[in-house]
Amino acid sequence: MSRVDIESLRKSLRLYLVLGSANCHGDPAAAVEEAVRGGVTMVQFREKGRNALKGAAKEELARRILVICRSFSIPLIINDDVDLALAIDADGVHIGQDDEPAERVRTRIGDKILGLSVHSVEEAKRAENLAVDYFGVGPIYPTQSKDDAREAQGPGVLRDLRRENVSLPLVGIGGITAERAADVIGAGADGIAVISAITGAQDLRQAAQQLAHKVRASSSGRI
Numbered sequence: 001m002s003r004v005d006i007e008s009l010r011k012s013l014r015l016y017l018v019l020g021s022a023n024c025h026g027d028p029a030a031a032v033e034e035a036v037r038g039g040v041t042m043v044q045f046r047e048k049g050r051n052a053l054k055g056a057a058k059e060e061l062a063r064r065i066l067v068i069c070r071s072f073s074i075p076l077i078i079n080d081d082v083d084l085a086l087a088i089d090a091d092g093v094h095i096g097q098d099d100e101p102a103e104r105v106r107t108r109i110g111d112k113i114l115g116l117s118v119h120s121v122e123e124a125k126r127a128e129n130l131a132v133d134y135f136g137v138g139p140i141y142p143t144q145s146k147d148d149a150r151e152a153q154g155p156g157v158l159r160d161l162r163r164e165n166v167s168l169p170l171v172g173i174g175g176i177t178a179e180r181a182a183d184v185i186g187a188g189a190d191g192i193a194v195i196s197a198i199t200g201a202q203d204l205r206q207a208a209q210q211l212a213h214k215v216r217a218s219s220s221g222r223i
């Protein structure tokens with residue numbers, strides 16, 4: 001099997017839902033299903049926080065989310081937890097600068113998708129030889145959804161990455177709303193990754209539809 005096709009990954013990254021049980025009032029798997037029906041193109045299971053599920057309960061939820069993603073043919077990425085990604089045969093892993101090193105994760109996951117968080121051109125350049133498939137860039141705007149988030153950088157960081165010829169797929173993350181989506185895409189992102197813009201909505205499907213529409217409208221002609 002070969003590594004993921006970069007152009008199809010760019011499409012998968014258009015509307016990337018990141019979530020775990022801390023982000024949901026009800027069942028996170030039901031939230032995923034609603035959001036995917038609204039147009040979410042990729043999902044990241046990010047089970048973090050004080051009351052985060054662990055062990056078998058975490059794996060069981062991940063498996064339920066995987067069944068939904070598979071039924072809609074969209075990739076499921078696991079945040080941080082390489083063992084879990086391998087155990088359930090998810091489509092990939094997302095890691096940050098302080099997580100298990102990318103070289104080791106790549107060796108462990110073979111051809112699965114590998115996403116890495118970057119916050120600057122320097123970090124992106126350093127990672128270009130690491131067999132990473134996409135970069136998560138942010139926080140672009142202030143966020144309430146990550147306790148240890150760095151300072152928001154604004155969409156300019158995406159423009160800087162493109163200006164310095166970083167060609168890997170980029171997804172902006174952090175405080176992104178339907179109103180801000182066009183600025184993120186316009187600055188060079190292939191897509192947006194969101195937690196609260198979907199999980200905090202009354203109607204998750206409608207929130208996803210609105211975000212998907214904004215991303216489509218602002219990327220037309222580019223993708």
Ligand SMILES: Cc1ncc(COP(=O)(O)OP(=O)(O)O)c(N)n1
Nearest residue numbers: 080094095096097117136137173193
């Ligand atoms: C798409 C995407 N981009 C960035 C992150 C943040 O990853 P990280 O810096 O490792 O922080 P945690 O999410 O692990 O708290 C992400 N998860 N997804």
Ligand SMILES: Cc1ncsc1CCOP(=O)(O)O
Nearest residue numbers: 143145146174175194195196
């Ligand atoms: C996981 C993560 N990484 C950088 S910001 C962030 C949280 C994004 O959540 P929200 O879309 O609610 O701001």
Ligand SMILES: [Mg+2]
Nearest residue numbers: 080095096099
């Ligand atoms: Mg991490």
